[in-house]
Amino acid sequence: MSPVYEINVAKSKFRDAYNEGDLDGLLAVFADECTDMSAGAPSFFGADSKSVLRSRMTRLFEEFSATLIVTVIAIRVFANTAFDYGWHSLTLTPRDGGKPITTRQRYFETWQRNSKEEWKIDFYIDNVDVAPMMPGADLPIPLAFCPPDTQTQRDQKLARAM
Amino acid sequence: MVVEISCEEVWREISKYLDGEISDEMRARMEEHFKGCKHCTAVLDGTRNVVQLVGDARAFELPAGFSNRLYLKLNRRLGKDR
Secondary structure (H helix, E strand, O other): OOHHHHHHHHHHHHHHHHHHOOHHHHHOOEEEEEEEEOOOOOOEOOHHHHHHHHHHHHHHHHHEEEEEEEEEEEEEEEOOEEEEEEEEEEEEEEOOOOOOEEEEEEEEEEEEEOOOOOEEEEEEEEEEOOOOOOHHHOOOOOOOOOOHHHHHHHHHHHHHHO | OOOOOOHHHHHHHHHHHHHOOOOHHHHHHHHHHHHHOHHHHHHHHHHHHHHHHHHOHHHHOOOOOHHHHHHHHHHHHHHHHO
């Protein structure tokens, strides 16, 4: 089995674990020490990441049923290290019967092959996808470099500092 | 479990997919990918159109003497570049 296929299999397990609300299955795809830079959440590093991920996903699966569609754009392998990037389209349906929410993130993650020859995610980062647009319709500066939530956070920091 | 496949792999296999020359497993992976990937669906539709267009002799009915003129023109151009 080629490393690219093995990573595709691991990514499929990640997707299936999400869709089945299988917390242990989901965590099994991650390395014991990893870096999590998910959009809208604080960054976590090392062993903390997995326990934070466990608690965050426990709440998520308790409150919502999830449908994750993964679109992998490319996978690159360099010996025991690899990365892939693509999109995650996640629909969360509240278990109490509320309206479903869908978000589409663009992600990048790195993989490490451990001593058991298993590929595990050891770095994850994503941000909110933006619909395609013509080059002439580029976002105005500074919006493209400093999205509103970042601006708000910076303004709050500035206000506190003043 | 249908195993994920990347866009890059889909592009490599798309011609074989259209010709029906891939395994059942690969077909299932690609079809699952097309469901969620507008980009690859567009590539698939485009490739299918090109294959149909090329396979349709009527679309390429050329005027008499075209081949000869094209051959001479290419020869002249190649001669200039050398």
